[in-house]
Amino acid sequence: MGLFDRFKKHDQDRLEEGLEKTRTSLFGKLDRLVRGKDTVDDEVLDELEEVLVTSDVGVKTTLDIIDRVEARVARDKYVSTKELQAMIRAEIADLMLGDSAERPAGFDAPLPHRPYVIMVVGVNGVGKTTTIGKLAYRYKEAGKRVLLGAADTFRAAAIEQLDIWAERAGVPIIKQKHGADPAAVAFDTLQAATARDVDVVIIDTAGRLHTKGGLMDELAKIKRVMGRQVPGAPHEVLLVLDASTGQNAIRQAEAFTESVDVTGLVLTKLDGTAKGGIVIGISNEFRIPVKYIGVGERIEDLQVFDRRAFVDALFK
Amino acid sequence: MFESLSEKLEGALKTVTGQGRITELNIATTMREIRRALLDADVNYQVARDFTERVKEKALGGEVLRSVSPGQQLVKIVYDELVHFLGETHHGIELAPVPPTIILVAGLQGSGKTTFCGKLARYYKRKGRAPMLAAADVYRPAAVDQLKKLAESIGVPVYALEEDGQVVQDAVRVASEAVAEARRNARDILIIDTAGRMHIDERMMQEVQDIKTAVEPHEILFVVDSMTGQDAVNTAREFNERLDFDGVVLTKLDGDTRGGAALSIRSVVHKPIKFASTGEKLDALTEFYPDRMAQRILGMGDVVSFVERAQEQFDEKQAARLQKKIRTEEFNLEDFYEQLQRIKKMGSLKDLLGMIPGMGRQIRDLDVDDDAFKHIEAIISSMTVEERLNPQIINGSRRRRIARGCGLEVHDVNQLLKQFREMKKMMKTMTKLMGKGRAVDLSALMGGR
Numbered sequence: 001m002g003l004f005d006r007f008k009k010h011d012q013d014r015l016e017e018g019l020e021k022t023r024t025s026l027f028g029k030l031d032r033l034v035r036g037k038d039t040v041d042d043e044v045l046d047e048l049e050e051v052l053v054t055s056d057v058g059v060k061t062t063l064d065i066i067d068r069v070e071a072r073v074a075r076d077k078y079v080s081t082k083e084l085q086a087m088i089r090a091e092i093a094d095l096m097l098g099d100s101a102e103r104p105a106g107f108d109a110p111l112p113h114r115p116y117v118i119m120v121v122g123v124n125g126v127g128k129t130t131t132i133g134k135l136a137y138r139y140k141e142a143g144k145r146v147l148l149g150a151a152d153t154f155r156a157a158a159i160e161q162l163d164i165w166a167e168r169a170g171v172p173i174i175k176q177k178h179g180a181d182p183a184a185v186a187f188d189t190l191q192a193a194t195a196r197d198v199d200v201v202i203i204d205t206a207g208r209l210h211t212k213g214g215l216m217d218e219l220a221k222i223k224r225v226m227g228r229q230v231p232g233a234p235h236e237v238l239l240v241l242d243a244s245t246g247q248n249a250i251r252q253a254e255a256f257t258e259s260v261d262v263t264g265l266v267l268t269k270l271d272g273t274a275k276g277g278i279v280i281g282i283s284n285e286f287r288i289p290v291k292y293i294g295v296g297e298r299i300e301d302l303q304v305f306d307r308r309a310f311v312d313a314l315f316k
Numbered sequence: 317m318f319e320s321l322s323e324k325l326e327g328a329l330k331t332v333t334g335q336g337r338i339t340e341l342n343i344a345t346t347m348r349e350i351r352r353a354l355l356d357a358d359v360n361y362q363v364a365r366d367f368t369e370r371v372k373e374k375a376l377g378g379e380v381l382r383s384v385s386p387g388q389q390l391v392k393i394v395y396d397e398l399v400h401f402l403g404e405t406h407h408g409i410e411l412a413p414v415p416p417t418i419i420l421v422a423g424l425q426g427s428g429k430t431t432f433c434g435k436l437a438r439y440y441k442r443k444g445r446a447p448m449l450a451a452a453d454v455y456r457p458a459a460v461d462q463l464k465k466l467a468e469s470i471g472v473p474v475y476a477l478e479e480d481g482q483v484v485q486d487a488v489r490v491a492s493e494a495v496a497e498a499r500r501n502a503r504d505i506l507i508i509d510t511a512g513r514m515h516i517d518e519r520m521m522q523e524v525q526d527i528k529t530a531v532e533p534h535e536i537l538f539v540v541d542s543m544t545g546q547d548a549v550n551t552a553r554e555f556n557e558r559l560d561f562d563g564v565v566l567t568k569l570d571g572d573t574r575g576g577a578a579l580s581i582r583s584v585v586h587k588p589i590k591f592a593s594t595g596e597k598l599d600a601l602t603e604f605y606p607d608r609m610a611q612r613i614l615g616m617g618d619v620v621s622f623v624e625r626a627q628e629q630f631d632e633k634q635a636a637r638l639q640k641k642i643r644t645e646e647f648n649l650e651d652f653y654e655q656l657q658r659i660k661k662m663g664s665l666k667d668l669l670g671m672i673p674g675m676g677r678q679i680r681d682l683d684v685d686d687d688a689f690k691h692i693e694a695i696i697s698s699m700t701v702e703e704r705l706n707p708q709i710i711n712g713s714r715r716r717r718i719a720r721g722c723g724l725e726v727h728d729v730n731q732l733l734k735q736f737r738e739m740k741k742m743m744k745t746m747t748k749l750m751g752k753g754r755a756v757d758l759s760a761l762m763g764g765r
């Protein structure tokens with residue numbers, strides 16, 4: 001089953017229209033250019049540059065990719081259209097982690113720890129709470145006992161929002177009142193998880209810009225406190241990135257990695273026209289795999305990341 | 317970054333110096349650097365290309381001035397063009413002759429619409445108006461709750477439609493009824509919050525169009541996250557085609573995004589950017605200033621915001637004295653200490669320092685909160701007057717003595733000295749670069765404007 005299936009279906013009918021309108025879906029463009037040509041010329045490389053830059057891959061990573069492609073072309077003498085395309089894709093995919101070891105295990109697979117604690121972090125409005133709702137649903141469906149912790153005690157109605165997601169997913173939630181100490185909520189949640197014999201705990205945190213030192217420290221503290229209750233917790237720290245974000249995502253990855261040691265990325269809002277190309281450089285530079293993607297606002301709109309499908313989508 | 321851009325340009329433009337005129341040939345590399353800087357700032361690919369083309373035309377044939385280096389000259393052209401492009405004057409919202417003024421707020425998911433609605437309501441309330449909010453996001457979990465909580469915190473009424481504790485799933489109806497309600501209660505401004513939506517989601521785009529048709533808003537604002545990358549052109553274009561909005565709101569500008577999306581959006585939809593949202597709290601709303609945005613895109617930091625707050629603390633005489641010191645490189649730790657005392661009165665130190673170009677990162681590393689601030693004070697306090705006046709004499713043994721004196725590590729002393737040196741360098745560059753600039757000169761920075 002293609003993991004991008006839903007994505008494709010969702011987008012299929014709008015694809016043609018979108019292609020024309022946005023001119024960012026450049027696989028078609030590249031295809032047109034390469035068709036009938038046997039070698040990579042500057043025009044193709046220029047096109048490739050445009051495809052990548054307009055997908056938010058960033059100038060630096062784009063140049064890296066172009067270098068790699070050129071080096072490979074110099075090595076392999078004759079290149080057919082098909083080969084060229086495959087080559088370009090392979091070079092890009094290679095930049096991202098994504099071997100089976102880094103791929104998240106299926107939701108029904110046995111978990112390495114019990115309770116398995118996931119902490120979700122990111123800047124404001126990227127889709128943390130929604131992703132938690134989706135993850136909870138997946139784990140629940142796979143037969144796991146899930147518990148959510150509402151450690152965003154800051155944003156207006158953040159607790160209520162997670163509460164609704166908990167209800168939709170059919171999982172319990174630990175919460176305190178608005179303004180409570182988020183670390184205390186996280187601690188309580190882990191305590192409850194131990195007492196209730198839960199499999200998976202997912203902690204929501206308030207959105208925060210990575211430039212705010214005090215808030216980043218608070219995040220580090222939430223993390224530390226969890227480790228005190230459950231050794232090794234959190235076992236997974238997911239940084240949520242919005243696919244429409246540009247180069248600032250690098251800063252985000254850098255700062256969050258520094259303060260809470262991110263172990264995986266979630267790329268949300270891929271159901272729009274943004275390609276989320278920024279994760280290529282991030283995955284490469286920080287050696288963090290992309291684990292999941294968000295493709296809509298419904299509870300089922302979450303997929304396990306597939307880097308080949310992702311790269312293919314860059315050229316669509 | 318600005319520094320490094322202009323440094324790069326210096327290098328690229330060495331050939332120009334002495335040639336007297338800027339020609340196509342001698343600025344090719346420079347144009348590439350500028351284009352790259354724009355792309356790094358998330359300006360759309362095509363927009364960046366068009367923009368550099370225009371800058372090139374402006375620059376070509378221009379005389380190479382003697383007083384500044386060609387690099388500085390070009391950066392100045394880029395900067396001026398950017399400011400011009402972003403819209404020179406401030407555009408506000410025009411209130412309707414017959415109240416209520418209806419303001420419709422739309423945009424992508426998570427861009428900051430609901431928060432902005434709260435901010436705008438607060439803004440009008442403080443101006444003595446009677447705003448009201450309408451909760452027309454009937455989909456997102458707890459969206460109505462969120463708006464209600466924000467409204468409650470500022471004492472503004474909200475119109476929401478709930479039956480049996482459930483939100484009624486009819487955004488058009490909520491909006492229409494809210495208008496009637498506003499009239500009934502003599503509220504003179506109605507701000508309608510809508511659900512986040514993807515520009516390619518036909519059903520949702522139709523819905524917001526239907527709201528527009530139903531309430532005939534006086535003002536439609538498109539809310540965009542300033543961290544948006546290349547896709548900004550697509551979303552802005554689509555929302556504009558559907559809604560023909562009147563203005564743009566840029567959010568999350570309190571971060572370190574370069575905000576090139578602002579330029580991209582301006583160039584595809586030609587609509588003014590009206591507000592800047594700079595924080596999660598409801599007071600974090602400002603008018604949009606093109607010059608600040610241009611500085612930001614070029615990586616100069618939000619110098620002007622810093623300037624404005626500084627103005628409240630520094631009088632003209634002091635400013636002139638300081639400016640001279642900076643120019644002549646006499647600015648020393650004693651002055652720095654004095655400045656810190658004033659800055660302390662200006663608000664959150666971290667925020668302020670964060671506005672200084674190139675300081676953002678160091679602050680995070682240093683963790684300048686009140687404690688760290690005390691550290692700086694402590695370190696400077698344990699220096700001798702001579703050391704403060706001539707920081708360059710502070711050698712290893714002096715550093716150790718200072719560290720001992722204030723109970724900190726030598727490392728801390730080193731950090732401070734490094735930071736001080738960088739700050740000095742930055743200030744000097746700014747005076748040089750912007751000395752004749754329209755927006756920032758150092759007399760302004762220190763209050764003498």
Ligand SMILES: Nc1nc2c(ncn2[C@@H]2O[C@H](COP(=O)(O)OP(=O)(O)OP(=O)(O)O)[C@@H](O)[C@H]2O)c(=O)[nH]1
Nearest residue numbers: 124125126127128129130207269294295296425426
């Ligand atoms: N189209 C689309 N919308 C999404 C996706 N994920 C989240 N959203 C929407 O994005 C908006 C923000 O999502 P939240 O989950 O509240 O984001 P958050 O990161 O928790 O936000 P804060 O807690 O305020 O920082 C909501 O309107 C979500 O419905 C996605 O994959 N696709």
Ligand SMILES: Nc1nc2c(ncn2[C@@H]2O[C@H](COP(=O)(O)OP(=O)(O)OP(=O)(O)O)[C@@H](O)[C@H]2O)c(=O)[nH]1
Nearest residue numbers: 124125425426427428429430431512568593594595
């Ligand atoms: N740092 C910062 N955060 C902001 C700003 N504006 C909004 N936010 C935060 O961004 C997140 C999303 O804001 P909302 O106002 O809920 O965004 P929205 O567009 O209404 O989201 P949806 O209704 O889900 O589409 C929240 O965490 C806000 O607190 C801003 O200017 N700066």
Ligand SMILES: [Mg+2]
Nearest residue numbers: 128129152158
């Ligand atoms: Mg949230």
Ligand SMILES: [Mg+2]
Nearest residue numbers: 429430453459
């Ligand atoms: Mg909202």
